[in-house]
Amino acid sequence: MKYDPFVIPFCLGAIILAFVLIYKYFSWIFALNKTDKHKILKGIFSVRIFKAIKEVFLESLLHRKVFRVNPMLGYMHMSLAFGWLLLILGGTIESKVHSLKMFNTPYEPIFFKFFNHDISMFSGAEEFKFVMDLLLLFVLSGVSLAFIKRFYSKLFGMKKTTKLKIGDWMALTALWFIFPLRFFAESFTSGIYHNGGFLTGTAGNFFASFLPLENLTYIAWWAYSIALGAFFIALPFSRYMHIFTEVVLIFLRNFGIKSTKEYNSFSEFEIHSCSRCGICLDKCQLLTAARIKDTQAVYFLQSIRYNNLKEGKAFDCMLCGKCQEFCPVAIDLNNIRISKRMEFASGNNNFDYLIPKIEKTAPIIYFAGCMTHLTPTIKIAMESIFKESKTDYLFLDKDGGICCGRPLMLAGEILNAQKLIEKNVKLIKELGAKTLVTSCPICLKVFKEDYELDIEIVHHTQFILKLAEAGKIKLNKSDLNVVYHDPCELGRGSGIYDEPRTLINKVGNLKSISQEKELSLCCGSSLAGIQLNSVQKELVRIDTLKALEKNNPDCILTACPLCKKTLAKDSSIDVKDISELVWNGITESKIVELTQNSN
Amino acid sequence: MNRKRVIVIGGGIAGMESAANLASMGYDVTLFEKSQELGGHLLGWEKLFPTMRMGKDVVKFLDKGVHLAKVNIVKNSNITNASKNGNLFTVSCGDGAKYESEALVLATGYDIFDAKRKEEYGYGIYDNVITSAELEEIFLSGKPLLTTKGEIPKRVGIVHCVGSRDEKVGNVYCSKVCCVTAVKQSIEIKEKIPDSNVFCFYMDLRMFGMHFETLYKQAQEKHAVNFIRGRLSEACENMDGSLLVKVEDTLAGKPLRMSVDILVLMVGMVPSEGTKKIGTMLGMNFGANGFLKSQDQHTMTSISNIPGAFFAGCCGSPRTINNVFADARSAAMMTASYLEAYDIEERITYI
Structure with a gap:
């Protein structure tokens, strides 16, 4: 067995790491509920495992999503993760081919060059030398980029980088040292025994020309092992816990x-x-x-x-x-x-006083939501559109319905929210409607996610578009140049980006803006921002308006009463809900029709 | 003798009164008014709280003041530039005329809060929602107060603090005059339509002025005006054009809904466009609420950060008429003392 005391820090670190990880993962898995545990058992023996392996490869190793944010940042993450793994795999194969044994000590691949001075004996040794040096160079390029990023993050498309904790700094420092130390250790060894490739071999010869390598080599291997061990021990307490x-x-x-x-x-x-x-x-x-x-x-x-x-x-x-x-x-x-x-969350409110009373029913129910009641132009537009299209509908919260529950949900008052949801669910189920239309994306999200209703739930933009496509209303395209503000709960929250845009293009000229769809900004008045003060909300609002007003459109459109109300506060440009523009178009075309008929 | 010149911008109460005072002290005063008539917002008020005397009475007093003291008056002025060069202020108008002076008083007043910004109250959406200023216009015109259908209202709702003390619209300050205006107007409604019910929805009633409290008591005891503590959440229109208001009665601790035939919004004061425009041209400091900022809240009122430039009236903060009079005279006094080389800054000590 090949052994030298310098491997102890590495081995110790690796053992501690393994124990900590196994302990943590098993205790977390143990704490999962029964259904989730069952899912794991079922999943392991299904094709899902291959999907998972593919995803691990793409995300944990290649870092595809980071590449999308910034290619430099992606390369940095990939070279460190994928490069390191390849280095371990390469080393393992190399050591096995060399010793022609299935099993060797676990540290041998890591410190292969230390234990094997004469490696030209086995076939493919030159190729291995080349590949291993190439991989080391790959990882070293990642380390240098990581180093540069600490001081010049803008190069990686990042204005701000994370402020680190002590544990992170320790692990980071160790990580930075690992690969340069490996490089030095292998180069020094090669300087003496000429067992390096194009990188470590060349560097070894160079170092040999002026350094006392006989003394330094052993120290370098010790340092490399210590850096590895330190990194492993710091890992579970640092951000590098994410790797596994x-x-x-x-x-x-x-x-x-x-x-x-x-x-x-x-x-x-x-x-x-x-x-x-x-x-x-x-x-x-x-x-x-x-x-x-x-x-x-x-x-x-x-x-x-x-x-x-x-x-x-x-x-x-x-x-x-x-x-x-x-x-x-x-x-x-x-x-x-x-x-x-x-x-x-604190509350356990009593909502017994809320007794919904609805006498009639209709195939379509309209739930305006409280914010729509505070922006009556939207409500009027919607009622007019319903009437215009001869839709048989019931205005569920005309005289004030029961809150949808989303505001409480966002405040973490899930128990209280649940009580309201139950009341509404009972009411809606009794009505036996087919479709639930809402003007408020905040309501929409909770209806869709937490109500478990077996009916179609749509936002009014989707509903109006359907009416138009079915020819139940005739839209009138205006000359207005408009921009669209994606409400958070409708866009990122519910994934509805296209219908509002299709509808807008039927009533005006939609101009694109720099930050839209997934990138869209928040109006600032989100019900979730409970602790934000009015100044902070204003700063967000102004920031968003700046992006919307940039090309000086005739009108800013949105699809959320809260966004509309918020943006209108400081906007020099008209802020409207899409439904308002739709209704304006319908009334205008009617006026045109009337005058034509009278002529 | 070459008289020292003063430019006063704004022909409302503050501008007229400070101009009259300065001119009567012997200065050559030019008063600029953007409209064709002096008097400012006062021209739009019929009766004044708390005495119910006529607003035009006060306008007459102010008019006499500027005329007796021979103030030069420039009406329909459209000021395109105002600046200080060296020790002289220069004001240019749209018609090309240029004016110079040794001192300047800014009295550009306030604008009425745009009630459309409180969309939930339905102003501009529902026909029977009007502002306190529009109600005053109706009183002034001598016409009866009627709904848009031409009916005499049986129930009138009055909403306090519209655009004042409201973080949601970004105005956190109190406009001072609306509470007592609401009391005054509710009495007037009751006097004109004794059978009607008037409901005032308030947060607090700030009856800070002399005799305001008496007026408030009178409204309750003599005229049976209902005062309901609670902010209106929303108003919506009933089929018949009346308005359904939702409000929380915070004294009774329960939500309340009621229908009213007319809803009057007590609109507050915001810094006027003129104040923002000319204040910015001169480089004057503005406070957090957008009104002009004096050099010291207690001791240096009316004194701006530009030596020789002073301000009076509601361009500094919301004020009642008698407070504007006091402020205008104080600004005139400060302007005169500046022209006579009295150094008030010398007295400033900061601990």
């Missing part, structure tokens, strides 16, 4: 396990999968516009992980979902935030 956790997370997700409104051990997998890459930072308007520096997803998850979450941090987020859209690990950030809000 993300892999497990991908498997669990592929087995069909989803995050729930309650914080559970699956959430633990999620928060430990955060690499603190900081991509969410630049996407957060609370940072870029409102200058709140400590609530972004990365810091929020960090504070959960280190058990120092403060109430303010749980409640100042607008839950606009933009960070989630760009998270390379696709962590369900909004759900985690809500689940943490639940822990601060």
Whole structure:
């Protein structure tokens, strides 16, 4: 057996790491509920496992999603993750081919060059030398980029990078040292024994010309082993925990396990999968516009992980979902935030006084939502469109219905929300309608996700579009140049981007703006931003308006009463709901028709 | 003798009164008014609180003031530029005329809050929602108060604090005059239509001025006006054109809905466009609420950050008429003392 005391730090680190990971993962999996455990068992023996493996390869190794954000950033992550793995695989094969044994000591591939000075004996040795040096160069390029990124993040498309904790700094420093040390150790050895490839061989000869390699080589191997060991020990306490956790997370997700409104051990997998890459930072308007520096997803998850979450941090987020859209690990950030809000929730309200009374019914029910009642022009437009299209409808909350429950949900008051939902569900089911139309994306989201109604649930933009396509209303295209503000709950929240746009193009000229669809900004008045003060909301609002007003459109359109009300506060340009423009068009065409007839 | 010149911008109460005072002290005063008539918003009010004397009575007093003191009056002025060069202020008008002076008083007043910004109250959407200013116009015209269908209203709702003390519209300050205006107008409605019911929806009743409280008591005891503490959440139109208002009665602790035939919104004051425009041209400091900012809240009122430039009236903050009079005279006094080289800045000590 090949052995030298310098391998001890590496082995010790690796053993500790393995124990910690196994302990943590098993205890989290153990804490999952029965159905989720069952899903794991079923998943392991299904084709899903291949899908998971593919995803691990694409995301954890190649970092495809990071590439999409920025190619430089993607390359950096890929060269470190994929490069390192290839280096381990390459080393393993090399050592096995060399020794012609199936099993050797686990550290031999890592310190192969130390133990095997004369490696030209076996066939393919030259090729191995070349490949291993190439891989080392690949990883070293990633390390240098990571180093540059610390000081010049703009090169990687990032204005802000994550502020690190001590554990992260320790692991990061160790990580930075690992590959340069390997390079030195292998080069020094090659300087003496000439067993290096194009990189380590050349560098070895160069170092040999002026360095006392006989003394330095052994020290370099020790240092390399210590760096590895230190990194392994720091790993579970640092952000690098994501390396292994993300892999497990991908498997669990592929087995069909989803995050729930309650914080559970699956959430633990999620928060430990955060690499603190900081991509969410630049996407957060609370940072870029409102200058709140400590609530972004990365810091929020960090504070959960280190058990120092403060109430303010749980409640100042607008839950606009933009960070989630760009998270390379696709962590369900909004759900985690809500689940943490639940822990601060207090109320157990009595809603017995709410007794819904509806006498008649209709195939289509319209739920305007409270915000629509506060923006009566939308309500009037919708009622007019219903009448114009001769739709048999029931205005469910005409005289004030029961709240949809979403505001309470966003506040983490799930129990109270559930009570309201039950009341509404009972009412809607009794009505036996086929379609539920709402003007408010906030209501729409909760109807779709938490109501479990067996009827079609649509936003009014979808409904109007259908009416138009069925020829029940005649739309009138105006000359107005308009821009569209995607409401968070409708766009990122419910994935409805196209119908509003198709509809707008039938009534005006839609101009695209720099930040739309998945990239769209929040109006700032999100019901979720409970702890935000009026100044912070204003900063977000102004930021969003700046993007919308940029090309000086005739009108800013949106599809959410709350967005409309918010943006109208400071906009120099008319802010309207799409339904208003639709109704204006219909009335105008009627006037034209009347005058033509009278002529 | 070469008289020192003063430019006063804004022909409302503050501008007229400070111009009259300065001219009577012997200065050569030119008063600019953007419209064709002096008097400002006062021209739109019929009776004034708390005494119910006529607004035009006060306009007459102000008119006499500027005429007796021989103030030069430039009406229909469209000021395109105002600046200070060296020790002289220059004001240019749209017609090409240029005016110079040694001192300047800005009295550009306030604008009425645009009630359309509180869309939930339905102004501009529902016919029978009007503002307090429009109600005053009706009183002034001598016409009866009727719904758009031409019927005498049986129930009138009055909403306090529209655009004031409301973070949602970005105005966190109190406009001072609306509470007592609401009391005044509700009494007037009751006097004109004794059978009607008047409901005032208020947050707080700020009866800070002398005799305001008496008026409030009178409204309750003599005229049976209903005061309901609670902010209106929304108004919507019933089939017959009347308005359904939703409000929480915070004293009774329960939500309330009621129908009214006419809803009057007590619109607050916002810094006027003129104040913003000319204040910016001169480089004057604005406070957080957008009104002009004095050098010190207590001791340097009316004194702007530009030496020789002063301000009076509601361009500095919402004020009642008697407070505007006091402020206008104080601004005139400060302007005169500046022209006589009295150095008030010398007295400033900061601890």
